Amino acid sequence: MHTHLSAFPDSPAKDNPGFATRLVTLTVNGNPVVLDVQPWVSLLDALRDRAGLTGTKKGCDHGQCGACTVLCDGERVLSCLSLAVMKDGSEITTIEGVARDGVLQPIQQAFIDHDAFQCGYCTPGQICSAIGLMREGKAKSRDEVKELMSGNLCRCGANTQIIDAIMKVQENQTR
Numbered sequence: 001m002h003t004h005l006s007a008f009p010d011s012p013a014k015d016n017p018g019f020a021t022r023l024v025t026l027t028v029n030g031n032p033v034v035l036d037v038q039p040w041v042s043l044l045d046a047l048r049d050r051a052g053l054t055g056t057k058k059g060c061d062h063g064q065c066g067a068c069t070v071l072c073d074g075e076r077v078l079s080c081l082s083l084a085v086m087k088d089g090s091e092i093t094t095i096e097g098v099a100r101d102g103v104l105q106p107i108q109q110a111f112i113d114h115d116a117f118q119c120g121y122c123t124p125g126q127i128c129s130a131i132g133l134m135r136e137g138k139a140k141s142r143d144e145v146k147e148l149m150s151g152n153l154c155r156c157g158a159n160t161q162i163i164d165a166i167m168k169v170q171e172n173q174t175r
């Protein structure tokens with residue numbers, strides 16, 4: 001028997017009562033965002049494809065590269081591994097919301113000062129992860145920062161400069 005599998009599971013499913021969508025309300029970069037999503041849509045896809053915030057990058061889509069890191073209620077999370085429906089009511093910060101009123105955060109400036117990116121693909125995730133890491137307050141030494149940033153891969157090999165940038169900001173904060 002021939003079984004029909006749709007090439008576009010998202011769109012036909014929307015009209016199929018068997019695949020009910022759910023309204024998810026998020027605060028994204030300070031703005032209320034209401035999305036009508038199927039239960040299996042990741043937070044990453046919801047942000048990129050539904051909310052139009054393409055600053056957050058999709059690398060592996062499997063929790064292994066950190067490119068999709070965003071801040072959820074202040075904590076860094078891998079948005080490819082989070083379902084949008086599970087984040088209903090959460091406050092999300094993406095790279096688009098890190099600078100305020102056109103003023104870069106110290107970590108963004110430090111990335112520029114320390115040449116901490118080349119192609120820039122990993123950078124949004126690295127910056128969100130670095131902000132989360134500094135909030136956690138666990139990493140003091142260079143080795144600890146390195147260890148706790150190890151979930152964010154940089155294929156261009158900018159890791160040393162990324163750690164330099166984070167160390168500099170931490171140093172300035174404790175002065």
Ligand code: FES
Binds near residue numbers: 060066
């Ligand atoms: S895209 Fe989420 S960890 Fe790679």
Ligand code: FES
Binds near residue numbers: 118119120121156
């Ligand atoms: S700057 Fe290219 S992947 Fe990190």
